[in-house]
Amino acid sequence: MSMPMEDKAGFALSPGALARIETLIGRYPTKASALMPCLWVIMDEVGWVPPGGVDLLVEKLEVTHARVNEVLTFYTMFRSEPQATHTLQVCHNISCHIMGARPLISHLEQRLGVKLGQRTADGMFAIEGVECLGACGMGPCLQLGSHLYEHLTPDKADTLLDSLRRGVVPRADTDREGVE
Amino acid sequence: MNQNGTGGPAGPKILSARFDRTDGHRLAVYEQEGGYQALRKVLGGMQPAEVTAIVKDSGLRGRGGAGFPTGTKWGFVPAAAEQVYFFVNADESEPGTFKDRYLLDYDPHQTIEGTIISCFAVRAGLGFIYIRGEFGWLIDRVQKAVDECYAAGYLGRNILGSGYDLDLIVHKGAGAYICGEETGLINSVEGRKGQPSIKPPFPAVSGFLKKPTIVNNVESVASVPWIITNGAAAYRAFGTEKSPGTKLFSVSGPVKRPGVYEIPLGMPFRDFFNDVLGGMADGEELKAVIVGGSSVPVLPADEIMNCNLDYESLGAAGTMLGSGGMIVIPKRCDMVELIQVLMHFYWDESCGQCTPCREGTGWLHRLVKKLRRGEGTPEDLERIEHVCSGMAGLTICPLSDAAVMPMRSFLAKFRGEFEALVQHPAPVAASSRWPRGEQE
Numbered sequence: 001m002s003m004p005m006e007d008k009a010g011f012a013l014s015p016g017a018l019a020r021i022e023t024l025i026g027r028y029p030t031k032a033s034a035l036m037p038c039l040w041v042i043m044d045e046v047g048w049v050p051p052g053g054v055d056l057l058v059e060k061l062e063v064t065h066a067r068v069n070e071v072l073t074f075y076t077m078f079r080s081e082p083q084a085t086h087t088l089q090v091c092h093n094i095s096c097h098i099m100g101a102r103p104l105i106s107h108l109e110q111r112l113g114v115k116l117g118q119r120t121a122d123g124m125f126a127i128e129g130v131e132c133l134g135a136c137g138m139g140p141c142l143q144l145g146s147h148l149y150e151h152l153t154p155d156k157a158d159t160l161l162d163s164l165r166r167g168v169v170p171r172a173d174t175d176r177e178g179v180e
Numbered sequence: 181m182n183q184n185g186t187g188g189p190a191g192p193k194i195l196s197a198r199f200d201r202t203d204g205h206r207l208a209v210y211e212q213e214g215g216y217q218a219l220r221k222v223l224g225g226m227q228p229a230e231v232t233a234i235v236k237d238s239g240l241r242g243r244g245g246a247g248f249p250t251g252t253k254w255g256f257v258p259a260a261a262e263q264v265y266f267f268v269n270a271d272e273s274e275p276g277t278f279k280d281r282y283l284l285d286y287d288p289h290q291t292i293e294g295t296i297i298s299c300f301a302v303r304a305g306l307g308f309i310y311i312r313g314e315f316g317w318l319i320d321r322v323q324k325a326v327d328e329c330y331a332a333g334y335l336g337r338n339i340l341g342s343g344y345d346l347d348l349i350v351h352k353g354a355g356a357y358i359c360g361e362e363t364g365l366i367n368s369v370e371g372r373k374g375q376p377s378i379k380p381p382f383p384a385v386s387g388f389l390k391k392p393t394i395v396n397n398v399e400s401v402a403s404v405p406w407i408i409t410n411g412a413a414a415y416r417a418f419g420t421e422k423s424p425g426t427k428l429f430s431v432s433g434p435v436k437r438p439g440v441y442e443i444p445l446g447m448p449f450r451d452f453f454n455d456v457l458g459g460m461a462d463g464e465e466l467k468a469v470i471v472g473g474s475s476v477p478v479l480p481a482d483e484i485m486n487c488n489l490d491y492e493s494l495g496a497a498g499t500m501l502g503s504g505g506m507i508v509i510p511k512r513c514d515m516v517e518l519i520q521v522l523m524h525f526y527w528d529e530s531c532g533q534c535t536p537c538r539e540g541t542g543w544l545h546r547l548v549k550k551l552r553r554g555e556g557t558p559e560d561l562e563r564i565e566h567v568c569s570g571m572a573g574l575t576i577c578p579l580s581d582a583a584v585m586p587m588r589s590f591l592a593k594f595r596g597e598f599e600a601l602v603q604h605p606a607p608v609a610a611s612s613r614w615p616r617g618e619q620e
């Protein structure tokens with residue numbers, strides 16, 4: 001997941017990731033149209049898109065730096081800085097708000113000793129308020145990577161934090177049994 | 181597993197037949213239940229125009245929010261077009277909406293079969309399913325289902341020996357509400373910021389890579405196999421004359437049974453609320469309902485209780501069916517607080533191209549916050565109205581209107597709650613001051 005990539009000159013993707021980029025370029029009708037999925041390849045491998053990753057896509061997709069940076073910064077899920085180990089993204093939109101998102105956020109802020117939008121000093125956790133996650137009937141909810149935790153209470157949030165501290169990402173409501 | 185929602189308790193299951201199963205996403209299960217028979221029928225000798233005609237006759241209306249007739253939209257693709265693209269809109273980011281997620285999670289093959297048929301109808305050779313980036317787990321599931329289709333010969337070259345070729349790409353979004361707007365979505369897949377473009381030209385004439393492009397919502401597309409198998413008349417047997425068929429409603433808020441339900445259009449809200457949702461959760465009382473996703477006007481309890489759930493009835497009541505994302509608001513909620521949450525959302529998601537939207541959403545958010553800080557004046561309520569009138573109908577895409585509709589309706593229907601926050605008499609200095617810019 002996290003490789004030392006701050007050094008622009010030292011940026012390198014794994015052979016697997018580079019192969020995926022080539023496949024994407026072959027599948028999309030124009031090189032530029034493969035930009036988002038290629039950014040995802042870098043996000044998935046590195047956790048963020050370092051400047052070297054931007055350079056790589058400029059070269060592979062034959063687009064300008066401005067184009068890559070503009071896309072990188074427009075979409076909230078693409079990140080141009082290193083991220084906390086676990087970023088808890090709590091939905092603060094209307095349905096979750098009605099069902100208790102604010103008390104949940106306050107609880108997390110208190111437990112982690114940071115405010116919404118901040119990262120803990122050890123770089124382990126960050127909490128972010130995000131817009132509707134498409135789990136409105138199961139709120140309040142939070143997202144951790146591609147895991148979605150629903151029907152949260154302060155107690156359930158504590159269990160989640162404890163588990164993450166032990167290095168275990170607990171089963172999410174969207175992880176389905178019997179499915180690969 | 182699926183304890184949070186089911187299809188409607190009784191009645192037709194056109195869309196939700198496999199919502200109660202845990203294995204409905206598997207190709208074998210879908211095929212056992214008659215899956216891909218509609219595709220076989222279409223590719224077994226039907227012409228694209230025939231398919232379009234059936235969908236037109238069915239009266240199916242787009243389920244992404246605007247309710248535009250699906251078959252009519254397909255008919256806009258120029259007959260001479262050589263390259264056509266088709267996009268399934270699974271960006272599902274409208275607050276209160278979580279129905280497409282159910283379709284793709286519990287029954288991805290139904291949407292994929294509908295996509296292949298829709299692509300054939302508009303003669304597309306490449307299709308995309310654009311799924312919002314937050315649905316990470318869902319993207320894997322849909323990709324697996326697409327892979328199964330390639331292996332089974334439902335996608336790729338010479339599908340089922342018909343000579344029809346189609347590729348289907350699952351495209352992952354990256355967190356931007358505006359990419360749900362069809363031209364924003366198209367620009368996004370071109371590898372740009374997801375900013376909408378001015379219409380006309382409409383995508384059906386000039387869209388992705390300047391070629392004719394059709395964008396349809398997941399639920400619209402998922403309705404197509406059933407319509408092809410059972411015919412337009414069978415579809416029209418459900419719903420009302422102008423709102424035929426069934427629709428998914430995703431229900432959130434403190435009701436007894438929140439979740440996703442399929443009901444025939446035209447069902448009285450009262451019956452849906454009492455019988456299907458089981459009324460309010462214990463200790464809660466109904467105050468208001470936003471019936472079609474956060475962008476439609478709110479209705480107080482007494483008004484929604486007299487509505488039927490179809491496009492016309494809700495339109496007559498001053499709101500819209502929208503996406504079917506029904507947000508149930510309980511008595512304990514402060515409406516000014518809720519509208520602050522929504523104005524923050526629209527302000528956050530405005531793509532910034534149009535001044536009325538970029539500035540207007542920020543002003544509205546700040547005005548509401550000012551009221552809630554206890555610094556509001558009677559003039560601020562007029563200012564809200566003034567800002568709204570400078571935003572509605574004046575922008576490239578309807579996001580600006582989507583912010584105005586809840587704002588205006590909250591203020592009109594619950595004015596007392598806003599007035600209670602206003603200082604009387606207005607402090608002179610404050611009343612002439614435009615609210616300062618500040619972040620939440």
Ligand SMILES: Cc1cc2nc3c(=O)[nH]c(=O)nc-3n(C[C@H](O)[C@H](O)[C@H](O)COP(=O)(O)O)c2cc1C
Nearest residue numbers: 242243244269271272273360361362396397400579
């Ligand atoms: C701001 C905005 C967000 C939208 N989000 C979505 C969305 O998430 N999903 C969707 O299907 N349609 C969305 N739409 C509507 C689309 O522009 C388009 O009308 C729809 O996808 C067409 O499909 P349909 O005809 O099948 O309804 C949105 C529109 C606007 C203005």
Ligand code: SF4
Nearest residue numbers: 531533534537575577
């Ligand atoms: S109305 Fe708003 S979201 Fe739509 S194009 Fe203009 S600025 Fe962007």
Ligand code: FES
Nearest residue numbers: 091096133135136
């Ligand atoms: S409002 Fe929180 S998931 Fe939709």
